[in-house]
Amino acid sequence: MIRPRNLFRLLHIHRVLMEHGLDEIIEATHLFRPLTLLGYLNPTNWGNKKKEGPRGERMRLALIELGPIFVKFGQALSTRRDMLPLDIADELAKLQDQVPPFSGKTARQIAEKAYGQPMEEVFARFEEAPLAAASIAQVHSATLKGGQEVIIKLLRPGMREQIARDIDLLYDLAKLARRYWPQARRFKPVEVVAEYEKTVLDELDLMREAGNAAQLKRNFAGSDLLYVPEVYWDLCKPQVMVMERIHGVPISEVQTLKSRGTNMQVLAENGVEIFFTQVFRHNFFHADMHPGNIFVDVSDPQAPRYVAVDFGIVGTLAPGDQHYLAENFLAFFKRDYHRVAKLHIDSGWVPPDTRVDEFETAIRTVSEPIFNKPLKDISFGQFLVRLFDTARRFNMEVQPQLVLLQKTLLNIEGLGRQLYPDLDLWQTAYPILEEWMKERVSGRAALKRIRDQLPELGESLQEFPQLAQSLLQQASEGKLQFQVTVPELGKLREDQKAQDRRSFWTITAAATLVASALMIGLDATPEWPAWILGIAALVTLYQNRP
Numbered sequence: 001m002i003r004p005r006n007l008f009r010l011l012h013i014h015r016v017l018m019e020h021g022l023d024e025i026i027e028a029t030h031l032f033r034p035l036t037l038l039g040y041l042n043p044t045n046w047g048n049k050k051k052e053g054p055r056g057e058r059m060r061l062a063l064i065e066l067g068p069i070f071v072k073f074g075q076a077l078s079t080r081r082d083m084l085p086l087d088i089a090d091e092l093a094k095l096q097d098q099v100p101p102f103s104g105k106t107a108r109q110i111a112e113k114a115y116g117q118p119m120e121e122v123f124a125r126f127e128e129a130p131l132a133a134a135s136i137a138q139v140h141s142a143t144l145k146g147g148q149e150v151i152i153k154l155l156r157p158g159m160r161e162q163i164a165r166d167i168d169l170l171y172d173l174a175k176l177a178r179r180y181w182p183q184a185r186r187f188k189p190v191e192v193v194a195e196y197e198k199t200v201l202d203e204l205d206l207m208r209e210a211g212n213a214a215q216l217k218r219n220f221a222g223s224d225l226l227y228v229p230e231v232y233w234d235l236c237k238p239q240v241m242v243m244e245r246i247h248g249v250p251i252s253e254v255q256t257l258k259s260r261g262t263n264m265q266v267l268a269e270n271g272v273e274i275f276f277t278q279v280f281r282h283n284f285f286h287a288d289m290h291p292g293n294i295f296v297d298v299s300d301p302q303a304p305r306y307v308a309v310d311f312g313i314v315g316t317l318a319p320g321d322q323h324y325l326a327e328n329f330l331a332f333f334k335r336d337y338h339r340v341a342k343l344h345i346d347s348g349w350v351p352p353d354t355r356v357d358e359f360e361t362a363i364r365t366v367s368e369p370i371f372n373k374p375l376k377d378i379s380f381g382q383f384l385v386r387l388f389d390t391a392r393r394f395n396m397e398v399q400p401q402l403v404l405l406q407k408t409l410l411n412i413e414g415l416g417r418q419l420y421p422d423l424d425l426w427q428t429a430y431p432i433l434e435e436w437m438k439e440r441v442s443g444r445a446a447l448k449r450i451r452d453q454l455p456e457l458g459e460s461l462q463e464f465p466q467l468a469q470s471l472l473q474q475a476s477e478g479k480l481q482f483q484v485t486v487p488e489l490g491k492l493r494e495d496q497k498a499q500d501r502r503s504f505w506t507i508t509a510a511a512t513l514v515a516s517a518l519m520i521g522l523d524a525t526p527e528w529p530a531w532i533l534g535i536a537a538l539v540t541l542y543q544n545r546p
Contacts, residue, residue, distance in 0.1 A: 002176065004170045013066060021052070031305065044111055056091030063092075068159060069166040070202070073134035073499035075290050096292025101138050104128025110154050114237040122235065126152070130218060134292065135441055136203050136312070141245060149245040150232060153206060160204055160371040167197050199287075206241040212311040213243065221280045225274050227297060227307045248295030248307045254418060261301040268420035272307060272428045275412045279317070279405065280436045287390045287408045287477060288313040289333050291415065315404040320347075323440075325402070326433055333430040335371065350396045362390045371426065 054118035078092035091362065107127060119126045125143040131151065132139045136159055140152045159442055174189035202208055210231045217228035227246070227260040235242035249256050258264065278285035286293075286308055297305040317325065324347040341359040344350045350359065390396075416423045 002169075002172045006172045011170050016062050016065050020058040020065075021055075022058060022062060032157070036517060043300045049124070054087060054091070056088040059093060060087060060091040063095065064118075067162045067166060068135040068156075069163060069170075071099060072200070075135070076293070078290065078494070079474055086459035092491060094289065096134065096252075096290050099133045099135055101130045101133035102518055104130070104140075106157065107140055107154050109136070110157070111152065111240055112241065115235075116238045123152075124152075132292070132311075137206075142242075144232070150242050153209075153241040153243070153423065154205065155204065155239045160201075163200055167193070167200070170196075195343045199313055199404060201362075205238050206312075207236055209237050209243050209310075209312045210243075211413045216278075216286060216311060216314070219278070219284060223304060224303060225270050225277075227305055228311075229307070229309065229495045242431070243309075246295060246307050246309070250291065250296050251294040251296055251306075251415065256302075257296060257298065257419075260298050261295065262298050262304050263302045265423070266302070268306045268416045268423040269304075269428045270304070270306065271412060271419070272423070272425060275408070275433045275434055276429050279444075280322065280433065282318050285315050285405070285408060286311065286313075287315040287404045289408060289411045289415065291418075293367075294415075313404070315408065317402075317405065321402065325405075326437060329433050330437060332367065333426050333433070336362075337361075337367065344396065350394050355396055359394055362393065367388055481522070 060074065074092045074095045078089055078095060092108070093311075105128065107130070108119055108126065111122075113127075115122050123142045124145050124147070127141045130138045131141050135156075138151050140154065142150050142152050142264050144150055170193045171190065178187045179338045209451060213228055213231050218225075219231070220228060222228045228245040229246050231243075232242040233414065236310065251257075254264075257267070273286040275285065275289075288310060289308075293308065293310040295309070297307055326342055326344050328340055331337075331343065337360045337475040338356065340363055341356045344352055345356065413425065416425065
């Protein structure tokens with residue numbers, strides 16, 4: 001059941017929608033229909049006139065009034081211009097950085113409380129008028145005592161309470177769905193809300209965001225694809241973050257980019273490469289890549305460079321999910337639908353008794369129409385609807401840990417559609433994934449994985465003789481639960497000696513393998529002695545396996 005405090009929140013949401021003349025949303029949402037009568041009976045609604053204006057504007061203002069969770073929903077929708085009427089998409093795009101700001105006086109008070117001293121003691125200049133305002137924070141420009149231009153990001157007051165309130169409501173709705181909705185087992189509503197809760201609460205710690213920015217900057221150090229501003233750690237607090245100020249063209253200003261001679265095809269293809277590099281090579285991806293968070297450095301228009309800001313939401317994948325996802329992408333790009341179907345079954349994404357041939361046929365039917373077409377000719381809205389229909393037929397379960405990745409992929413595809421509609425998403429992504437998969441199965445990668453696991457292996461091997469000795473001691477004292485005859489005890493001693501020999505050769509081979517990996521990793525020339533040592537070590541390990 002919905003708890004009383006959340007019922008009042010639902011009534012408030014209903015009232016806001018009615019005030020902004022969004023009756024069609026109320027009618028389309030079954031949950032709100034029983035509340036309509038209560039809304040009419042509520043005295044606070046009597047005499048209230050419905051807001052007037054374009055529907056997109058009314059929708060945007062309603063989302064702002066309802067709070068940060070709803071603003072974020074509008075931001076995500078705004079990136080999908082192919083799935084929305086243009087008037088609504090244009091208005092929702094303003095939610096990316098044009099949410100009404102809180103006062104500059106309040107911003108100063110927040111910063112001074114965090115620093116414990118006046119702003120004049122910390123900065124040479126602080127602009128109270130914000131540069132941009134979003135759902136959870138807003139940004140001000142400032143100058144350090146040393147003359148460096150920076151931006152100061154400040155959390156909005158009361159964010160934690162507002163977000164906790166709406167997350168609590170989402171949990172109630174998810175539990176209702178799990179109890180009464182037949183499809184709940186597949187869609188895992190409670191798990192999806194839990195995953196979203198972790199993501200959005202992470203945004204409320206700006207020290208965490210600063211750490212995300214620093215990691216992303218290290219990942220792309222020396223790259224011409226993406227630039228990440230410098231973090232000024234001494235000035236960062238949980239409510240305040242200070243970063244280098246960057247200057248570039250907002251990626252939403254497509255006409256400005258074109259007027260400066262930007263190579264739009266390169267820009268769009270680089271965006272795809274950045275995404276797949278983050279997800280598979282780095283396993284650390286910027287997961288809030290709506291246009292308000294991306295700028296373009298066009299100092300060289302033929303080699304445009306992305307500049308990212310706002311690192312509150314990042315994602316990672318478990319190794320198993322990362323591997324299966326890459327395999328699925330590659331099989332999909334090759335149109336190997338049998339492989340796609342098999343991977344879904346092997347990973348547990350569909351029930352194990354699913355017939356591979358039937359699932360393969362269903363995937364082929366949905367996927368074939370979109371190949372060999374540029375983005376402008378593909379309706380991803382229709383594709384997703386058909387894909388969800390297929391998933392429902394085969395009881396495919398939602399993977400909550402992949403929801404953030406799926407949202408980011410949709411953002412990237414929507415962005416690519418705006419920049420360069422002729423972009424071939426598949427042809428651009430395929431070589432990146434193929435190279436990554438080849439690297440994963442290469443001898444060098446195998447040696448690296450063994451080298452990384454060697455400390456744990458070495459510790460386990462060192463503990464084995466003591467464990468075996470303890471077992472022998474217990475056996476000799478008759479403390480084991482099973483009976484051990486004298487001949488069997490002698491055999492155990494022989495086995496112990498054999499195990500000691502295997503341990504010696506295993507440790508020796510492992511050390512040789514590490515030395516070989518280091519020689520290869522350091523590009524020692526010639527490499528062939530290192531490879532011979534590595535192969536010999538692997539053979540020794542195989543011969544001395546348990």
